[in-house]
């Protein structure tokens with residue numbers, strides 16, 4: 001089970017655009033048949049014609065910058081930013097806890113603001129800058145919030161942690177970390193089932209009181 | 215309402231998690247996060263009826279949807295050879311895609327396999343199923359009379375039955391604990407990939423790679439060594455990943471059929487029906503005491519729900535046999551089979567539920583006697599195990615009572631309920647104790663010193679969050695005198711020497727001891743080599759270099775000794791709560807929480823503190839917010855998501871204090887350490903209920919204590 005560098009499925013726009021559009025145009029006569037007879041449909045499926053159709057009609061270009069790296073992708077409009085990050089770009093630091101905007105595990109920054117990436121379709125962030133947990137540290141030097149989480153043990157299993165940290169950084173930047181009460185209120189969108197809440201508050205307070213630019 | 219508790223000065227003391235850096239940078243990989251070439255995504259489709267059978271199932275539309283590779287149903291599912299081991303009609307784990315029978319709502323009826331997650335999910339909505347419906351029962355309280363006595367939970371009697379009825383002061387009450395769902399933040403997930411016909415690799419969310427290996431080997435009739443299970447990181451579990459669930463078998467089955475790696479990640483809704491939960495349980499308790507507060511009798515009955523296809527029993531009533539010195543105790547435990555999925559142990563299994571009846575009952579009795587609740591417990595303090603008559607290996611619960619009372623400010627509590635106001639809120643204090651068996655099983659550990667002074671410590675155990683690798687590092691560091699930074703721990707891999715499943719609060723004791731023993735032997739071996747030069751990694755490295763050895767290693771199996779049978783071994787806890795209740799809206803706010811654990815030596819201070827606080831918070835959910843709601847007209851869950859099943863969030867939780875008696879248990883293991891995962895939660899919800907009574911004068915005996923029950 002070796003991990004591959006490149007995914008088997010084409011995701012970069014340049015990989016698919018020219019070929020499939022041309023292919024599609026060539027075979028458009030067959031496409032008409034596809035719609036008409038089940039036998040042709042089955043054959044077309046065997047030839048992966050449905051794939052090609054999908055490539056052309058169901059995918060859209062998406063240009064975005066993730067952790068400072070530009071990506072030009074072809075994505076289905078229904079693909080969430082979360083699934084694009086995790087399944088297409090192997091950025092699995094961003095977690096899926098509910099896939100419906102109820103837990104905060106998928107929190108990332110889009111143009112500096114925290115969002116639930118499971119509630120954000122990829123195409124909604126076209127042209128924007130996305131920061132994920134993988135983009136927070138500067139090389140080996142952890143972000144102060146990551147350091148504070150380590151010091152205060154702001155986690156146990158670690159699954160909610162990337163979302164908590166992304167949310168915590170935004171919470172301080174937004175100016176919503178002025179008291180324990182305020183932190184609790186503004187961090188309530190990030191569930192931690194292991195129950196690291198008090199430690200998370202302590203970590204955020206330390207970063208806030210440290211006054212570092214974050 | 216800012217919290218006034220001083221921050222525990224020790225909160226940041228001690229070794230930080232050794233895998234913490236991976237966790238805060240997003241590099242820790244959980245089971246769904248391994249990419250393999252040609253991966254196929256699986257999505258489950260569940261039954262929309264609650265009991266009956268599948269009449270027809272049409273998968274054509276789904277199969278012709280873009281990207282769909284296959285749809286598996288009972289009609290075309292490959293045989294799982296191990297399923298034949300259970301005789302027809304016998305109860306047991308749900309056999310997935312086995313036949314047309316439907317036992318509960320949401321039971322998987324099909325699995326769609328496609329080349330992307332989106333396509334699999336879309337196609338899962340295109341399956342047409344028709345059913346033959348049969349009558350069903352999903353309501354525990356309507357089926358209490360159908361409870362049966364399970365063969366592995368016999369009725370218990372010491373002294374006289376129902377002796378409480380003869381006592382000068384008595385209480386008799388019923389309590390209801392609803393279904394709670396573990397809901398770890400990581401969704402259950404598995405990636406399965408076959409290598410030929412007789413070998414399979416899985417990345418799986420499991421609390422025990424060895425048991426998962428055994429279960430998959432049994433199901434598919436493979437050599438266990440040919441089943442590789444990898445789970446270096448587990449995103450919480452709390453009991454939910456103790457078993458190998460049907461969906462795991464389904465993923466392995468699909469990977470075999472397609473000869474491709476298959477990834478199945480449950481949805482949050484699936485997490486309520488595809489894996490187990492803490493079962494809805496009815497309890498009745500009778501407590502009787504003399505006028506000066508000596509217990510005369512305890513009678514405790516419980517009926518818990520289970521599925522119709524499998525019995526799940528837990529020790530709900532055991533705590534009443536064990537907690538107090540009482541001459542007359544009788545307990546009865548019954549199971550009611552309903553059209554629901556099978557429950558499974560959830561943090562503090564049985565005891566957390568039983569403690570609601572016993573510890574709320576003790577509070578009611580204390581009130582009736584007009585004795586302080588701590589004082590009542592001290593008057594009935596057990597100095598030897600009332601069940602076995604054996605001495606305790608160690609018990610300092612009375613110290614814990616005192617520490618907790620001081621920390622919460624118990625002296626400020628008014629015995630008369632409902633009279634203290636604080637800024638327009640009613641204020642009250644409550645306490646309750648917990649206990650759970652302490653245990654030491656067998657584990658095998660490799661300790662290997664490398665020529666550069668690095669120490670490798672390896673065993674198959676998983677870490678669901680408590681910090682297994684961290685305490686292993688701490689134990690190894692203490693024994694060897696090697697700094698933590700020079701120690702590498704490898705866990706969560708079935709190819710490593712065996713360790714038990716992480717559960718039942720036994721891992722620190724079991725694996726910690728094996729690490730201890732392995733390091734002691736390694737040290738001895740190095741000493742012999744060197745002719746007695748003492749430690750430190752520098753010194754050890756020199757020994758290896760002098761002998762021109764790349765490494766010196768030992769593999770040691772270690773298990774509990776004869777003392778295990780001589781002594782009664784338990785971990786103890788007491789939880790103190792201060793709550794504020796809004797008189798008009800009935801909103802309950804936890805103002806202060808103090809939990810004290812008497813679980814022997816604390817090996818790893820920072821992670822231990824977090825584990826106790828985490829348990830307090832889970833218990834708070836049990837007490838105040840968590841309940842599965844079924845629409846009994848349809849037998850269908852109505853709140854299977856985080857918006858409607860309320861686990862505590864940040865705003866619900868104050869600063870929590872975790873304190874430790876921290877006195878070694880001389881008999882359990884070389885470290886003197888006992889488990890704390892369960893006692894962290896057992897008693898918390900009862901303490902909250904008692905605090906709410908103290909604040910309001912209202913007894914809520916039907917959890918969770920939601921505002922509607924207080925106005």
Ligand code: FES
Pocket residue numbers: 095096097098099100101102103104105106107116117118119
């Ligand atoms: S996964 Fe996005 S909020 Fe839960």
Ligand code: FES
Pocket residue numbers: 154155156157158159160161191192193194195196399449450679
């Ligand atoms: S650390 Fe496990 S859910 Fe937060």
